[in-house]
Every structure is written in C-alpha cells, then in structure tokens.
Amino acid sequence: MRAATGSRNPSTRLSRTATSGADCLRGGVRSCAIPGSRCTGWQPSAQSITGGLTSFKPQNYKCIKICNKISEGSRCHSAATGDRGSVRRSWSSGASTAPAGRGQRASLATDEGSMAQQIMDPGWKVVVGSGIGISFGAAPIFTAGFAHLTGAMAQDYGWSQAEVARAATIVLSSTMVAYLFCAWPLDRLGSRKFALISISLFAVSLLILSQVGNSLLQFYLAAALFGFVGAGTNVVSYAKAISRWFDQRRGLALGLAASAQAAGSFIVPLAAHWIIAGYGWSACLAAFAVFELVVCLPLVAWLVVDAPPAGDSATQNDGPRPSTEAQTAEAGISAAEIIGTPTFWKLALCFAVIGMSFYAIAPNVIYILKRRADVTAADVAWIQAAGAVAALFGRIIVGHLLDRLHARVVGILTVLLMALSALINATADAFAPMVLASILMGFSISGEADLMPYLAGRYFGTRSVSKVFSWLLFAFCIGAAIGPVAFVWLSTSSDSVVLPLLLLSAVQIVPVMLFLSLGRYRTPPERVQGLAVALT
Numbered sequence: 001m002r003a004a005t006g007s008r009n010p011s012t013r014l015s016r017t018a019t020s021g022a023d024c025l026r027g028g029v030r031s032c033a034i035p036g037s038r039c040t041g042w043q044p045s046a047q048s049i050t051g052g053l054t055s056f057k058p059q060n061y062k063c064i065k066i067c068n069k070i071s072e073g074s075r076c077h078s079a080a081t082g083d084r085g086s087v088r089r090s091w092s093s094g095a096s097t098a099p100a101g102r103g104q105r106a107s108l109a110t111d112e113g114s115m116a117q118q119i120m121d122p123g124w125k126v127v128v129g130s131g132i133g134i135s136f137g138a139a140p141i142f143t144a145g146f147a148h149l150t151g152a153m154a155q156d157y158g159w160s161q162a163e164v165a166r167a168a169t170i171v172l173s174s175t176m177v178a179y180l181f182c183a184w185p186l187d188r189l190g191s192r193k194f195a196l197i198s199i200s201l202f203a204v205s206l207l208i209l210s211q212v213g214n215s216l217l218q219f220y221l222a223a224a225l226f227g228f229v230g231a232g233t234n235v236v237s238y239a240k241a242i243s244r245w246f247d248q249r250r251g252l253a254l255g256l257a258a259s260a261q262a263a264g265s266f267i268v269p270l271a272a273h274w275i276i277a278g279y280g281w282s283a284c285l286a287a288f289a290v291f292e293l294v295v296c297l298p299l300v301a302w303l304v305v306d307a308p309p310a311g312d313s314a315t316q317n318d319g320p321r322p323s324t325e326a327q328t329a330e331a332g333i334s335a336a337e338i339i340g341t342p343t344f345w346k347l348a349l350c351f352a353v354i355g356m357s358f359y360a361i362a363p364n365v366i367y368i369l370k371r372r373a374d375v376t377a378a379d380v381a382w383i384q385a386a387g388a389v390a391a392l393f394g395r396i397i398v399g400h401l402l403d404r405l406h407a408r409v410v411g412i413l414t415v416l417l418m419a420l421s422a423l424i425n426a427t428a429d430a431f432a433p434m435v436l437a438s439i440l441m442g443f444s445i446s447g448e449a450d451l452m453p454y455l456a457g458r459y460f461g462t463r464s465v466s467k468v469f470s471w472l473l474f475a476f477c478i479g480a481a482i483g484p485v486a487f488v489w490l491s492t493s494s495d496s497v498v499l500p501l502l503l504l505s506a507v508q509i510v511p512v513m514l515f516l517s518l519g520r521y522r523t524p525p526e527r528v529q530g531l532a533v534a535l536t
Contacts, residue, residue, distance in 0.1 A: 122305060123245040127253050129303025130238035131260030133195050136296055138202060138230025140264030141288060142171060143362045144384050145272040148377065151366050152281040157214045161367050161488055167223045168363035168484040174227035176477030182231055183467040190306035191241035196297060198232025203292035205229050210285035235261070236473055239453035240466045244307040248403070250457065255399015255450050262391035262446060269381040269388075335464045343459055343518060344468070348475035350411070350511040351452060356479030357418055357504050358445050360487040361425070367488075368497050373429050386435045387442030394446030402454050411515040414447035419508035426501035448476070458521040 134140075150164045186194050209222040235258055246253040275284040338344050361368060366380050375383075401410050421440035428434050456468035490500040 122308070123253070125303045126238075126241055126245050126305055127257050129300050130191075130235075130242060130257040131263075132303070133199065133233060133238065133296055133300040134235055134257060135260035135264035136268075136288070136291060137199075137233030137261070137264070138175070138226065139234045140261050140268050141206075142168075142226075142230070143359075144265040144268040144388065145284075145288075146171070146363050147366045148269060148272040148276060148381065149281050149284065150363070151377065152276050153212070153219070156281075159216070159219075161364070162485075162492070163216060165364060165484040165488040167219055168359070169481045170220050170223045171227035171230075172359060172477050172481040172484075174224040175231045176474050176481060178228045178231035179236065179470045179473040179477060182236060183470040186237065186240065186466045186470075191238050192301070192304045192306055194232055195237040195300055195304060198229060198237060199292055199297050199300060201229035202226075202233050203289040203297075206285050206289035206292070210282045210289070231473075234473075235453065236466070236469055238304065239456075239469050241304060241306050243453065243457050243465055251402030251450065251454050252396075252399045254453055255395045255397075255402070258399070258450055259392050259395035259446070262388050262393075262395055262442065264388075265391060265442075266385045266388035269384040273378055273381040333460055333464070335467045338460050338464060338468055341460075344471075346514045346517060347455055347459075347472055350514045351448070351472050351476040352479035353507060353511050354415065354418070354445075354448055354479065355476035356483040356486070357422070357508065358441070358448070358483070359480035360483035360500065360504060361422070361441070363484050364487055368425065368501075369434055371491075371497050372425065373431065373434065375431065375434070379431060383431075383434050383438045387438035390439040390442035391446040394443035395450060397443075398447045398450045402450060406521075407451060407455050407458065408515045408518050410447060411451055412512050414444045414451075415508045415511045415515070417441075417444035419505045422501050422505040422508075426498045426505070452476070459518075 146168060150159075150167060153159065154161075154164050182194070189197070205222070205226045209226055212218045212222050235254075238257060239254065242253050242257055243250060271287075272284050275287055365384065366377060369375050369380055369383065398410055398414070417440045421437045421444060424433055424437040424440070428437060452472045453465065453469050456465050456472060460468050487497075487500045487504075490503070491497045494500075
C-alpha cells in the first residue's frame, strides 16, 4: 500500500532515498517525486510500521541519493547509502507537500557527486580489475612476445622455424584442452578466485620456461604448461562476472576489459625486445613472472567481484533495463540444449577459422616479415605495437558497435579487415604497408574477444555463458593450433610466404557466410536504434 499524498500538513518533512535519474527517465525525471506519483517502482515491504517509520523496497531500482522535501522548498544532495535493498521514509505530523518542480527534479539527476559515485561504481571496478588481469595474461604475452622469445631461443640453440612453430601449436593445443575444463571450476570458484589461482600458476610457468635448456622436449613441456595454466588468465575468467554486472552496456564493458589485452600487446613486444637485447630471453621471462605476482595478482584480488549484491544486480551506470537477464544469474537455456542448436555450431566454425587465420601469422610474424622485406627485430616490435594500438581502439569501438548494431554486422566487418590485412602482407615489401597490415589485423582481432562472450550471452543467455564461451574458445584454439604449423609447412613447400597469405585472405569467405546465416538474438539488446543494421 503506497503512502497517500496530500494528506499531511505543510510542515511535513519527507526524506527518502531516490532512484538514479537514469532509472526514472522513462516517466520523465522524477527522482525527487513522492512514492505513488510519477517515479514508480517503490513498494512497501512486509515490515510493520513502528513509530511512524515505514520501509520501502525498490523494484529493480538503485538508491544513490537522498532527497529532502520541505514545505518551504526543496534541496537535494548526494549521499552514499550502504543499504541498496530498502528505502526508508520517515514522517512527522501533518500534510504532505506538493511535488518538486521539473527543474528541481532534473537537478537531482545532475547533482554534484553523482558523477564521482558512478565512476567508482563497483561494476566499473570489475571492468578495470578484469582489464589488468587480461592485459598481462597469456594471450598478449604469447601473441606479441612469443616470436621474440622463441626467436632468441632458436638463435641460442639452433632450432628451426618449423620446430618453433610446433611449440606454438603445443601452447595453443594445451590452451584448447584447458578451455574444455575451465568452465567447471569457474562455476564453482567464481571469476575472482579462479583468476587469482590462474595468475599464480601462470607466473610459475613463466619461471619454468625461463630455465629451459637446449632440449626441445623441455621446451615443448614448458610450452604445454604455459598454455594450459595461462588459459585462466584470459577473458574467459572474467566474462561471467562482467556479464552479471552489465546488461544494456555489456558490449561496451566487455570491450573495455578486452581492450586491455591490446594495451598489453603494445607493451609486451617492446619490453621483450629491450630486455632480451640487454639481458637475454631468460631474464625477460623471469621479469614477466615477477610482474604477474607483484602487480596483477593484488590488483585483481582487490577490484574483481563475482556478482552484484543480492537485490542490486545491475550497475548504476548501466541505465534502465526492462529485461531481467542481468538480474537473474540463471537466465538462458541449458548447455545440452545449446549444443543441439545450429547457431552454436555456426559460431564454433566461425571462430575456428578466425583463430587459424590470426595464429598462422602471430607466432610467425618475424619469420614472415623478414622474408618479405629487410626488417630487424626492433622494426617488427614496432609493427606489432602499431597493431596493438589499433586493437586497443578497435576493442572499444567494437564494444560500442555491439550495443548498436547486430553482432553479425560487426563480425563480418572484422573478418573482412583480416582478409585485407593478409592480402597486404602478401604484397608488401616495405615497412609502411606492413604497419598498415598490422593495424588492420589488430582492429580485426579486437572483435574476437568481444564477439565470443557477447554472442554467447545474446544467443544462449547467461545461465551457461561460461560453458558456451569456453566451447567457442575451444573451437578458436582448434583453428589456432593448426595455423602456425600449416603456415610454415605451406611456406616451406612453396618456398614463399605469399601463397599461404593469399589462402588466408580467401578463406575468410567462410565466416562471412556463416555470420550472414545467423538468426535473431534469443535475448535482444535493450536498445535498438532505428538505423541499426539487423539483416533480418
């Protein structure tokens, strides 16, 4: 039963926590309105009324401000409230006052301090913590640093490019196996604990790899450990936590977190080249291990939280949401049902081809570029850094586009850019076009980390998002494991890197056609702009 308005005297003071302006925008800005007027969603709790005090609970709204309404005027001020589950409303004797004017209500939404409070919202802290863990996880160290590390090891021990490529395949194969099993501990331990364990084990694997001698068996075993434990340092560990904190802006949140991988991919090749040139590849691996333990581990432990508190299942910055997908952790269909859908297998094949195409080039990048032009290892590091910058902005842009366009459109765009990058590399013989190809590839692969968790959530819900994401990563890794050795085999057979690069460009027609064949989302985005390309 809502409190009636107009039944008390003008001396009444009304104090209540108000919803955020975004929550009340649907009916106009009514953050300062008395419950029962235009800002809806407030219901009395089952608690008894004692001493004139009634508890009210919001329906999917959050309490971020306190608004004091006085008969002679209104004033609103920011207030941190530790109780997001209930709204307290206290009455003194007399009649209620008239509702505040539109301008007064609007001022509440723009009150000083709300911006700072939104910036410090726990949902965005999770994004920052996830980004720190991802930025120096196995993915950027492998994709951006592996070629430099193994190149130095091969030079010291006399290993061939084919032997180095086999190590890349072992890393990716062990990562693929790890993705098969990581959903189980993720569901039981949660993103935070699983990520902390993975970071610790990954640091150990780096130290072990730094002690490898002139033995391919030792090298391959250390590479297998690197890939297996490193799987938990990638996006898969954080996707479920981010999905639970965000719904409407999930694409942007995932894009921001995944963009940290691009930041790491910018730093890693430059740092690896500098440390290897001055101290050797062993010192480089040891330095990376120390950084994992001293920087990444404590920051992830501090910032990452698995899910919002009960009754507050959406971040303040995520805007209004009529759906309950982000508020219900088990929304979606079961894993068994997902496997039986054609959509799942189409997505799996898409990402297998994308994985093969990217990792055919990434661990062989020094080998490819040196055969196309007279470049040094330092030149290659800067070419990789240019691609990382493109990936950094690309991930943010892709995440932004995913909230406005259908994911099929975004997927097709990234695949076409990958095809163009491979084509330029096949014809380039100078530094500048190689930088352009790296930029296109960086922007293209930036969509991979965003598309997988986003499509998993939109087509299958959040109930099994960890499992689906792991399976799609498994498919990605199957292609990725084939890529390095297949590329070196084709280039050796043809005595040129041009043929495999042209084939990589042509094969992108497969994911393009598969993306075109996808149907509507199972869980539609909350906003669809009129000019959004849906292809339906």
